[in-house]
Amino acid sequence: MTHLTRPTSLSVVLNHPDDLARLPWAAAFARRSRLPLTLMHVVDPLTSREHPDNAEILAQDMLSLAASSALLKGLDVQTHLLEGSSEVVLPEYATANPNSVLMLVGGEHGTFARSLLGRGMDNVIRKLTSPILYLPPGLGGELAMERVVIGFDRSEISRSIVELARSLAASESLQVTVVE
Numbered sequence: 339m340t341h342l343t344r345p346t347s348l349s350v351v352l353n354h355p356d357d358l359a360r361l362p363w364a365a366a367f368a369r370r371s372r373l374p375l376t377l378m379h380v381v382d383p384l385t386s387r388e389h390p391d392n393a394e395i396l397a398q399d400m401l402s403l404a405a406s407s408a409l410l411k412g413l414d415v416q417t418h419l420l421e422g423s424s425e426v427v428l429p430e431y432a433t434a435n436p437n438s439v440l441m442l443v444g445g446e447h448g449t450f451a452r453s454l455l456g457r458g459m460d461n462v463i464r465k466l467t468s469p470i471l472y473l474p475p476g477l478g479g480e481l482a483m484e485r486v487v488i489g490f491d492r493s494e495i496s497r498s499i500v501e502l503a504r505s506l507a508a509s510e511s512l513q514v515t516v517v518e
Contacts, residue, residue, distance in 0.1 A: 345469065346437040348420075349376040351428070358404055360473050365409045365442055367471065374414035378431070380424045394419065425439050426466070432468040441471040487515045507518070 348371065350364045351357075368375040379397040386393045401417040404410075420427040432440055488500055500516055 344437045348373045349438045350441040351378050376416045377401050378418045380420045429465040432466045439469045
């Protein structure tokens with residue numbers, strides 16, 4: 339049985355320059371929850387338009403720029419570059435970091451967004467074993483969070499996530515909605 343405890347970190351996948359606009363959300367959540375923050379980028383050498391060396395350099399530059407943002411001042415911030423298909427590396431990361439909340443940013447910018455929400459077994463979210471926060475495309479700066487929506491499929495991991503969300507929501511005055 340999988341049982342999730344209180345999160346010990348927040349990991350945010352930033353895979354496109356537009357994703358940096360979601361940094362205020364990540365910073366606010368990390369501060370409120372008193373969690374260290376890991377900024378990640380997934381470089382897939384098979385789908386990247388860049389030469390692999392350039393793709394890695396560009397990703398490191400974007401992560402360094404994000405990590406040095408004034409928004410993150412006072413937070414414990416790490417950066418992490420994942421190499422490979424997001425369908426493989428994100429579930430592996432979640433398994434290796436079971437008490438990390440994974441913040442995923444959706445967007446209209448290509449392969450990564452499609453892999454997050456792909457159909458059937460190609461859906462990355464379906465393969466994750468850690469709680470996720472999904473920020474939809476078009477979301478502007480930070481807004482007050484009022485409600486958490488949880489997809490519930492009656493599995494043990496799903497039950498554990500509901501318990502975890504309710505415990506976090508109690509301290510944040512959030513409404514938890516469970517959808518079957």
